[in-house]
Amino acid sequence: MRNPAPSAISVDEMLQLDNQLCFAVYSASLAMTKRYKPLLDKLQLTYPQYLVMLVLWERDGLMVSELGERLFLDSGTLTPLLKRLEANGLVARIRDVGDERRVHVSLTAAGRKLKARAASVPACLLAASQCSVDELMALTQQVQILRDRVRAA
Numbered sequence: 001m002r003n004p005a006p007s008a009i010s011v012d013e014m015l016q017l018d019n020q021l022c023f024a025v026y027s028a029s030l031a032m033t034k035r036y037k038p039l040l041d042k043l044q045l046t047y048p049q050y051l052v053m054l055v056l057w058e059r060d061g062l063m064v065s066e067l068g069e070r071l072f073l074d075s076g077t078l079t080p081l082l083k084r085l086e087a088n089g090l091v092a093r094i095r096d097v098g099d100e101r102r103v104h105v106s107l108t109a110a111g112r113k114l115k116a117r118a119a120s121v122p123a124c125l126l127a128a129s130q131c132s133v134d135e136l137m138a139l140t141q142q143v144q145i146l147r148d149r150v151r152a153a
Contacts, residue, residue, distance in 0.1 A: 025143070035128050039121050043114060044088065048073075048081050050118070056091065056107050057115045064093075064103045090114060 009019070017023055033047050040050050055070050056062065062070075068078050082105060085091045090111035096102035129136060 021146075032125070035125060036121070039124055043118055043121075046081075048077075049085055050121075052078075052081055052085060052105075053090065053111065053114065053118070056105065056111065057118075060112075061104055061106045063096075064105060067105060085111075 013019055036047055036050070040047060043050070045053065051071055052067060055067055064075055064078060064082065067073075067082075068075055071078070073081075082091060082093055086093055089108055092106050092108055094104045094106065096104060126133065126136060131139070
């Protein structure tokens, strides 16, 4: 782990809420989720369900463990999401015939069709952000690098 460079910021300043990166990320996440809600309500998806669908639209037929790795979720969190998506007719969960512990998740026809309806969601968030596509892509990459560094620490 790298040691932070010495700084002129005082302990009191370091402990101010508005100087906390974690709070900036957390509050930005809350704002983003709030912005997504009416868009996802039209699709009858929660935000975590939307994330599952995004992964499956990229690559259908993943195992539950692969979905969990991609979304940084454990199976205890992911299983209820998948059950709800299955109950809504968007995915099918199929046990592997060779190993019943492995469960594959596949989109149904309704799940594939939902992708076209969801296509407007990113543009709405782009507009709300008041950023260019390049700015958002750079910011996304910076946050991913931060996430990966913090996870590795």
